[in-house]
Amino acid sequence: MLILSCASKLRLLEGMLRRGLPDTLPVYGAVMHVNRGNPAGQEVLVDSWPEFKMVLTRPRREVAWDPSDYFTNLHTAFYRDEGACRALLGNSHAIDWDQAFQIQGLQDGVYENIRDIARARGLEMETYPYRPLLHPDPPAMPQYRPEKGLRLAPVSPAHALLLRDTWMFGENSWSLRYLSRLIRHFPSACLLDPEGTPISWSLTDPLAALTHGYTLPEHRGQHHARAVVGMLVAQLHAHGFPVYTRVLPHNEPSLHTLQCLGFHILPGVFHQLVDFDSQTCTVSISQD
Ligand SMILES: CC(C)(COP(=O)(O)OP(=O)(O)OC[C@H]1O[C@@H](n2cnc3c(N)ncnc32)[C@H](O)[C@@H]1OP(=O)(O)O)[C@@H](O)C(=O)NCCC(=O)NCCS
Structure with a gap:
């Protein structure tokens, strides 16, 4: 070894x-x-x-x-x-x-x-x-502009608390530290409302995989996740990273969103x- x-x-x-x-x-x-x-x-x-x-x-x-x-x-x-x-x-x-x-x-x-x-x-x-998903051609991904009044930005360390509080497994002693580290060190994207609060976001992890995708429940179904993922994918691709993620098989909204953006479900x-x-x-x- x-x-x-x-x-x-x-x-x-x-x-x-x-x-x-x-x-x-x-x-x-x-x-x-x-x-x-x-x-x-x-x-x-x-x-x-x-x-x-x-x-x-x-x-x-x-x-x-x-x-x-x-x-x-x-x-x-x-x-x-x-x-x-x-x-x-x-x-x-x-x-x-x-x-x-x-x-x-x-x-x-x-x-x-x-x-x-x-x-x-x-x-x-x-x-x-x-289920593993890979984007075969990130530059060809359709781009979704945010609606009027909303803007795209990287996730800020100041948002870590919101991410922890909305994470179904955020109640651990280490979850805030873990999320803060991802936000500080890896590419991320979010959609901010006019007050500067994130309503949809996605992070990446030490394996360069998209992770922690989330839209606040009251904002779901408006395709916000598409704009967020689009921004993040452009960053990853610009730095030469593969564009991939993993989704639990029953998570239909997530699989649907990613496939609409051109991700392919890999075998296995x-x-x-x-x-x-x-x-x-x-x-x-x-x-x-
Ligand atoms: C997956 C998720 C991020 C999608 O975010 P979103 O901004 O709602 O994305 P979209 O608007 O593109 O919706 C995706 C699909 O969800 C379904 N949907 C529509 N309205 C919805 C609502 N009010 N609530 C939940 N799902 C809805 C639809 O199938 C929709 O696709 P369509 O509009 O093309 O038919 C969001 O559902 C979420 O936060 N889920 C909980 C956390 C999670 O599962 N994260 C994914 C990790 S991989």
Whole structure:
């Protein structure tokens, strides 16, 4: 197991992951951010180099210091060889199994591998099967202008409280800190009313995926989310990021909005496995 810290190796890895898209998506997005200032303080592990068979991204210890914050303690996995995947994930130096954490991956088999390794440690991880969506041609996305009196802007750190209070899982000790970090460090967009209050917004995460899309209930059904997503997608595309997200299969309004904007649902499942801090969390964790 190696921690890749050399900038040229990390750039090489980014190129190799790009050639494996879309299976490599979450890992690729994480490595792109690592190579562009590393705002989430992630590190990249491989089983071997340069002929890697397994890549794992995880936050540095000093970033994931809160043992209950499984949103910040975010890992992604991509493998070419099941044996290498199991060996790396089973290595107690790769994942701190005593801490709440989550791991995401898109390729076939990733769910079963992680689940089995967790079970061997006596852990049953919660699993969330998302539909992966990718925009094949961001410049062709239809642009929706905001209605008169409304304006588009990045989400401001001053809006973090509103985002926390409207997030179905915002009642944790860490949720405000987590959202504030996303707002400060990653591209975001919102639609502001004439008083400067957001009525619709979307963030992106350390994997460069769109996340936390939300329109206040009294403003839904007016296509506000389309203008917000349009602004955010333009930013991501301008910086060379893939434009992708994950949505729970029953979230029809969200799937409908994204497909109207030209997103394609990819085959397969975008897996999120979560090891909750069992004392604090028993409910569903995301609105995506
Ligand atoms: C998904 C969501 C962001 C869409 O925002 P929006 O600004 O209402 O988006 P739209 O106006 O384009 O509506 C999308 C679809 O929702 C449905 N819809 C219409 N009116 C609605 C209403 N009053 N309430 C809820 N859904 C409505 C319609 O199917 C609509 O599409 P259509 O107008 O083309 O038929 C919003 O429903 C929301 O905040 N949901 C809760 C959080 C969530 O699920 N986030 C998504 C994470 S991936």
